[in-house]
Amino acid sequence: MEETIMDIDLREKEEYIINMGPQHPSTHGVLRFETCLQGERVKYLIPHCGYIHRGIEKMCEHLTYPQLVHLTDRMDYLSAHINNEAVALCVEKAMDVEVSDRVKYIRTIFAELTRIASHQLWWSAFGMDLGALTTFFYGLRDREKILDIFEETTGSRLTQSYITPGGLMADVHPNFQKRIKEFIKDFRKKLPEYDQLLTGNIIFRERTKGIGIMSKADAIDYGVTGPSGRGSGFHCDIRKIAPYSAYPFVKFNEITLVDGDTYARYLVRMKEMWESLNILEQLVDNIPQGKIMLELKAIKAPKGEYYQRVETARGELGVYIVSDGAPSPARIKFRSPNFSNLFIINKLAAGHKIADLVAISGSLDLVIPDIDR
């Protein structure tokens, strides 16, 4: 093949372009990073998304509100309940109805369980990316208990579509509270093991401290929310800013650190798991009695525009519904957290080495179907 001017130019500068992905063990999904490397250092990085674009927003324009809840599961599949909750809350806000306290409590319990399960999977994959392969098994072993709780009540482990506009699909299983209490007790003993294995390890700290520093101004400018943003000092927890469901009834801390490096983002998620356990403990014994599903003649949002913000495990999810009074929305937009979290990676990774790129993208905790919808 003829050498073009661009090849000669690249060769003289000793730069070469490498594609990480779309199939790659550590990008956790179909995402392509076009990386320009100079030796070991990353000069710039262009993420290419769209490999799993399914047109969810367009599809939802032909579906009724209870139907489109099933599609939201498949966006950020690790926070499936919270996605469902976002749509349910938006539609209920539009129709100006309020669900019973029982529904609110159960929704929040499911949301917090989902958050813990998501962070467990993130921890497993993060350790595995950095080379500590045992973390994969520890994290998933504990996540199985949460998935068993989900399966008992909703019938499915990953994509449940349980929370729906108007309430819940069905009442919880009789074993629900017992299982959750067992899980809380068990996980409180297991979580220090995670710290022993990874957090305190000197090799791990050397790999993550000072890597990928995101300033608070950058986080706000790019719209990076969730634990990634909170690791840089950006107070963006929607559960505190605009509480919904049962969050007004519980006391918990918003974990924010100021360092902004990979280690800070890691610590934020680890501490969030402890906070979620506290929230679960406050809620699980006090679930009030009440109706599971509101009796609504038809689920139709009145004419107008409505926006709901919730806090998924990865950041702020926004559901924006534009309705003409029909059973289907005229336009529904999902402001997905991973979409905003992704594009800061060029700024974070430039100047670091390839191995650091893996650590940075692991710490941003991206779920690709959420980016592409």
Place this chain on the structure above:
Amino acid sequence: MQTEQLTTLITSWVPDQKPGISKQYTEFILPTDKVHFVAKSLKENPETKMDYLFCLTAVDRKDGFHVVYHLTSSEFHHSLVLRVILTDKINPAIPTVSDIWRAAEYYEREVFDLFGIRFENHPDLRRLFLDEDWVGYPLRKDYKDSFTLER
């Protein structure tokens, strides 16, 4: 900042703004050429400090494309919606706000990809999700292709 103060502030910058549609947030409908100025002022004004653009999207309505900006402040936690109605549906164009908020760069690429709205002065306006050679803009209401099931 309260709604009345915001209304006074916006009116002082753009006398011909119209009140918005949304009942949930304070909303202003602005003309196309003023939106960049208002956005920049909202970000820089120390009383509003709208430094967090949390949603930028477009809606295809009968009277044109509505480009909707949802803004909030990370410090004061007050929110605002700006709306621009583009009546030209063949070649819609609007100035970019990506020099004000970096997040807008990618939101605008998504809007361009799915609606075909051109953002002037955007640093890198090309399709985001779909292939470079895709014909048409899927989220428009008049988009027709052989795969779409019509109900």
Place this chain on the structure above:
Amino acid sequence: MYDFTSLIDSITTSLNRNFSPFWAGTISMMLLGIVLLLFYAVLGLYLVYAERKICARMQNRMGPNRVGPMGLFQTIADLIKLLLKELIFIRNADNFLFNIAPFIVIVASIMAIGSLPFAKGLQAVDLNIGVLYILAISSMGVIGILIAGWASNSKYSVIGAMRSGAQVISYELSVGLALLCIITFAGSMQFSEIISSQKDGWWIFKGHIPAMIAFVIYLIAGTAETNRGPFDLAEAESELTAGFHTEYSGIKFAFFFLAEYMNMFIIAAIATTMFLGGWLPFHLFQWHGFNRIMDFIPPLFWFFGKTAFVIYVMMWFKWTFPRLRIDQLLALEWKYLLPINLMNLVLIAFLTLMQWHF
């Protein structure tokens, strides 16, 4: 203790009686070659099995347990699969170098095994520069790695090979210096002499603190030499790709894989010989009763037992620790291990002079 010298002598004399000296020599070398190759292959297979079982237990799962009783035939099944795989020929790759690279690595490895002392008298070649020979031979393995990366004609392989090459030649220094510490104590490079100098106690106990430091440094540097454990950046799956052996398939990949495990065995065997007394049993002070019981266990068991212990420690920290980045790896060697090693060596030279060891 059973002395293999008599067995070896009887075989040699019977050969010399029946054949001419030329043929006796040739036949004895062929026999030796066959025994070594069989030993190499079988041990390699079972090391892979042991690693899979050990790592499984550490990860809260069972490991192979379907193929054969307790999964013992798993590696044989893997070997058959690798043998049956299609050998992929790369376009625009230097075919001669591409094919020869795995052989270089394996040959270096087998030559090193040939000089290890397994039991009294059971040593293929007892060179008077034994340690130097092993260090020199294991350096040849680097050539195989670099050639493999280059000849694959792929960006990823070259990156992996360069990293691996840089890592191995850096850590060879530390390995050599750590072994030099024991040579200073023992006064000789010949393996049988080093072992006989440990008759009254293993060097790790006799040499107290400096020998322990040397042992720790040797273990770290040895793991890095073989691209294992927390130093496996060159072949990590979650980095760019599988490093220098990305483009290899089938039996050639099996060679690289096998050579890695056998290199681990060699490192452990040398640690055993130099620091832990080789095939000598564990004697505590002058407790004759205890020592007689220890003597009862055959030296072969002692050798393989100690080696197995060191291999277990190496596997343990592979599956626990995350990986080091290449610059951290090289910084560890040049900024930390090498100075400590040099100071340790000076200390040991001083101790030997003053006879301040046990």
